[in-house]
Amino acid sequence: PILILGACGQIGTELTYELRNKYGSETVVASDIREGNEALMASGPFELLDATNYKAIEDVVMHYEIDEVYLMAAMLSATAEKFPDRAWNLNMNSLFNVLDLAKEKKISKIFWPSSIAVFGPNTPKENAPQHTIMEPSTVYGISKQSGERWCEYYNTKYGVDVRSVRYPGLISWKTMPGGGTTDYAVEIYHDALEKGAYQCFLSKHTKLPMMYMDDAIRATMELMESPAEKISVHSSYNLGSMSFTPHDMAQSIKKHIPDFTIAYIPDFRQKIADTWPSSIDDSLAKEDWDWKPKYDLDQTTAEMLKNLRK
Numbered sequence: 104p105i106l107i108l109g110a111c112g113q114i115g116t117e118l119t120y121e122l123r124n125k126y127g128s129e130t131v132v133a134s135d136i137r138e139g140n141e142a143l144m145a146s147g148p149f150e151l152l153d154a155t156n157y158k159a160i161e162d163v164v165m166h167y168e169i170d171e172v173y174l175m176a177a178m179l180s181a182t183a184e185k186f187p188d189r190a191w192n193l194n195m196n197s198l199f200n201v202l203d204l205a206k207e208k209k210i211s212k213i214f215w216p217s218s219i220a221v222f223g224p225n226t227p228k229e230n231a232p233q234h235t236i237m238e239p240s241t242v243y244g245i246s247k248q249s250g251e252r253w254c255e256y257y258n259t260k261y262g263v264d265v266r267s268v269r270y271p272g273l274i275s276w277k278t279m280p281g282g283g284t285t286d287y288a289v290e291i292y293h294d295a296l297e298k299g300a301y302q303c304f305l306s307k308h309t310k311l312p313m314m315y316m317d318d319a320i321r322a323t324m325e326l327m328e329s330p331a332e333k334i335s336v337h338s339s340y341n342l343g344s345m346s347f348t349p350h351d352m353a354q355s356i357k358k359h360i361p362d363f364t365i366a367y368i369p370d371f372r373q374k375i376a377d378t379w380p381s382s383i384d385d386s387l388a389k390e391d392w393d394w395k396p397k398y399d400l401d402q403t404t405a406e407m408l409k410n411l412r413k
């Protein structure tokens with residue numbers, strides 16, 4: 104059986120549904136620190152669980168005979184700048200908890216998400232390589248960078264099978280993101296439909312790596328299903344799909360909603376975005392486990408508007 108920590112979040116929600124589709128509802132235990140989406144909680148076993156509490160996770164792992172854990176609980180970049188110590192505590196302790204469960208052989212496989220936030224202002228902006236200068240300057244980025252180092256360490260020293268991707272900004276309609284710098288790319292669709300207008304907190308030409316959620320979930324599942332000998336990266340894989348600016352997004356939306364308007368009023372999140380690369384070189388993910396994205400910006404826009412209209 105599989106345990107998902109942070110199952111009610113933006114990624115956790117869709118991952119829970121997809122894993123339940125694939126492996127059966129009873130095989131996938133969803134957990135979160137608080138209750139969320141009722142349909143999700145009703146779709147299979149659900150536990151209230153604090154990802155920083157080792158004993159509580161261990162109890163659930165033993166009770167359900169869990170062998171795989173997906174750790175999706177985290178504090179994202181914008182919120183982490185406001186609460187640095189809480190972010191560090193949540194993002195690091197939750198990771199040590201699952202790494203230690205694997206080290207103790209209580210579970211056999213882990214998925215842990217990293218992010219393009221591991222890169223910093225001295226990383227090449229375009230096609231940021233897998234191995235490059237990484238000097239993250241945000242609390243969130245520092246926690247992801249440290250997490251990657253610990254994943255690799257646990258793999259080398261203790262043989263822990265932990266797998267990871269550096270997600271770009273993720274665009275989804277089932278659950279809102281919370282507290283991230285790339286959240287604009289989801290909010291914009293909601294406001295386009297509700298108000299015909301959006302006030303963007305990033306500037307017109309801030310180009311960032313992004314991905315439609317279906318691609319992100321598929322990447323996660325494909326990586327987890329790959330034979331261990333194909334995995335050459337035990338920190339975290341660069342994962343790419345598309346890169347665009349808020350302006351590109353607005354143009355894409357206008358093809359469906361011609362009167363849509365956008366205003367740019369950058370706030371503190373602009374400074375975070377400015378430290379991240381604009382595009383990602385994910386050739387190792389392509390080589391090692393055949394990664395291939397499907398959705399471009401216009402396809403993402405069409406999917407988002409169609410599903411949010413329902």
Ligand code: VAH
Pocket residue numbers: 179180181217218219220243270271272273282283284285286
């Ligand atoms: C954030 N969405 O904005 C996250 C992320 C690509 C960045 O990991 O904080």
